[in-house]
Amino acid sequence: MERKRIFILGVVALLSGGLFYIINITTSKPYMTGGNGNPGLLFMVPTIPLYIYMSVLLYNIFFSFFTSSNKSRVAIYTSLSLLLLISLIIGEYYYVQAKLVELNNPEFVKNHRKTLTLLGPFTNNWYFNVYTYFFLPLLAILGSGCQHLFLNKKKQISRVK
Helix, strand or coil, rough: CCCHHHHHHHHHHHHHHHHCCCCCCCCCCCCCCCCCCCHHHHHHHHHHHHHHHHHHHHHHHHHHHHHHHCEEEEEEHHHHHHHHHHHHHHHHHHHHHHHHHHCHHHHHHHHHHCCCCCCCCCCHHHHCCCCHHHHHHHHHHHHHHHHHHHHHHHHHHHHHH
């Protein structure tokens, strides 16, 4: 059963990663012109449920892994996921800042004023990039580790009484 869940996780991770990549390459660059609108929106619809399903699977797999592990291993994985999560947040911040500088060209703003919206063709890669791809899975690992550590602490307290 565990191997089957890991296999399904791998397939879903590859599918959602591929869709993240397609969304990222269909994002228009500021120097590009075209009239196709935002083709990345077509790929966002199946990506979001697959991405959430992947994170839920990862949460369940890591929670079952943590139940068969000792407490120090759980603490190490939880701490590593927290550190990676913090570094991803910092990376995402600087990535978006770089994209804002790229889009802040006065000539670009004059020509594309109407398309500079949150779901515009130039902003897809703000939400669907390598930083956001690893954010929710790391959050799932962190959550399962914290829940496991909290449940173990609660069990130990009830045994003492």
